[in-house]
Amino acid sequence: MSYLEQKELEDTYVMHTFARKPVEFASGKGVRLYDSEGKEYLDFLAGVGCVALGHSNEAVSDAIAAQAHKLIQASNYYYAEGRGQLARDLSALLNTGNEQGAPWKLFFANSGAEANEGAIKLARKYGKLNLNGAGTVLSAKKSFHGRTLITTAATGQEVKQAGFAPMPAGFTHIEPNDIENLVQTIKVKAQDATDQNSPHLAPVAVLLECIQGEGGVCPMSQDYLKEVRALTKEKGMLLIIDEVQTGFYRTGLPFSFMHADIVPDVVTMAKAIANGLPFGAVAATGKAADIFEPGEHGTTFGGNSLQIAAARATLAEFANLDIGVHVQKVGAYFKEQLAQLPLVKEVRGKGLMLGIELQEPCAAQVVSEALERGMVLNYIGDNIVRFLPPLIITQTEIDACLAVLKELLEAR
Numbered sequence: 001m002s003y004l005e006q007k008e009l010e011d012t013y014v015m016h017t018f019a020r021k022p023v024e025f026a027s028g029k030g031v032r033l034y035d036s037e038g039k040e041y042l043d044f045l046a047g048v049g050c051v052a053l054g055h056s057n058e059a060v061s062d063a064i065a066a067q068a069h070k071l072i073q074a075s076n077y078y079y080a081e082g083r084g085q086l087a088r089d090l091s092a093l094l095n096t097g098n099e100q101g102a103p104w105k106l107f108f109a110n111s112g113a114e115a116n117e118g119a120i121k122l123a124r125k126y127g128k129l130n131l132n133g134a135g136t137v138l139s140a141k142k143s144f145h146g147r148t149l150i151t152t153a154a155t156g157q158e159v160k161q162a163g164f165a166p167m168p169a170g171f172t173h174i175e176p177n178d179i180e181n182l183v184q185t186i187k188v189k190a191q192d193a194t195d196q197n198s199p200h201l202a203p204v205a206v207l208l209e210c211i212q213g214e215g216g217v218c219p220m221s222q223d224y225l226k227e228v229r230a231l232t233k234e235k236g237m238l239l240i241i242d243e244v245q246t247g248f249y250r251t252g253l254p255f256s257f258m259h260a261d262i263v264p265d266v267v268t269m270a271k272a273i274a275n276g277l278p279f280g281a282v283a284a285t286g287k288a289a290d291i292f293e294p295g296e297h298g299t300t301f302g303g304n305s306l307q308i309a310a311a312r313a314t315l316a317e318f319a320n321l322d323i324g325v326h327v328q329k330v331g332a333y334f335k336e337q338l339a340q341l342p343l344v345k346e347v348r349g350k351g352l353m354l355g356i357e358l359q360e361p362c363a364a365q366v367v368s369e370a371l372e373r374g375m376v377l378n379y380i381g382d383n384i385v386r387f388l389p390p391l392i393i394t395q396t397e398i399d400a401c402l403a404v405l406k407e408l409l410e411a412r
């Protein structure tokens, strides 16, 4: 079927929730994607940060194929081969650099939004049990936490909520990187909650991305994260870190909260956990780890045998490749070189989660022109170009991207 026939079919029968770019991808290997006419592309998006080990990674594809022939789904009503080992290994990964830390317990889900939804339910139940019924979750302006109704309400972007009123209650948006704003918000919300006529519940948790991805690659300062950790601990509130985009070495360390040397209570993850297979998880430690009772939360698919096999193979590959060291090295090079490009106002991000803010609102055009030249990039808003390449990307491939960008930006 030709690209045009595919386009017509999709446009007719698939809901228009995405403004698709004019390419039909048919296969991929490593950092390369191939369209249905065989044209090669260098992929600097990695399926929006999912395909961390590159497309069709041998070890992961072999594990998926073998498991698909053995057992895909027997349900969460039973124990599953590998599920305990995966949870144990994720617990160890979450305690990297904090090996004496308490173990983590995992709930397996199917996506980032579902993981965040689970974390928010966990926080509300935690509030009921430990904080006199507190239930409001404080998340940041410009944040992104998913597209379910609850995670849309948590997301600090009105544009994502427009048209879907009424939003579920129980969320307040704080100013990112502003500890005074958080102190005041907690105070005001806690006071409101003592008013018998107030529908507000007191604050129970702070939900944050250490680097806001969809919000424009905007990092939280390490001091801010440390202060948020100290304040939430003092108030008995939970700190939930959304690692859906930043997790699994994207920023050079297993999880981005590790750069600030803090330990959250709850961590959500998805995207790269199984190199592109839909999978996600909520991890909780300390008091937060044993909040749910049987029957209170669940999922049909989450943590099935296929997802477990893919995730275990993915984690093993990360370790075999010592991927964090590679990401730190090539990420630092990429960031430094991006800063040299014409029209670049600012380079933001860490590791291989980078964004350039351009001096002109031309990000969409630059990304379109790059696609024509075989370079898959992404833009956010009018003037931010975002880079989330597979973590196995080499300096030579980064140089190829920089050369195209330089040409396109110089021509403007």
Ligand SMILES: Cc1ncc(COP(=O)(O)O)c(C=O)c1O
Residues within 6 Å of the ligand: 048, 111, 112, 113, 114, 116, 144, 145, 146, 147, 209, 213, 214, 242, 243, 244, 245, 246, 270, 271
């Ligand atoms: C930080 C963050 N949280 C949550 C999500 C939602 O994940 P999903 O699309 O898998 O539901 C995303 C997706 O981009 C994200 O970047």
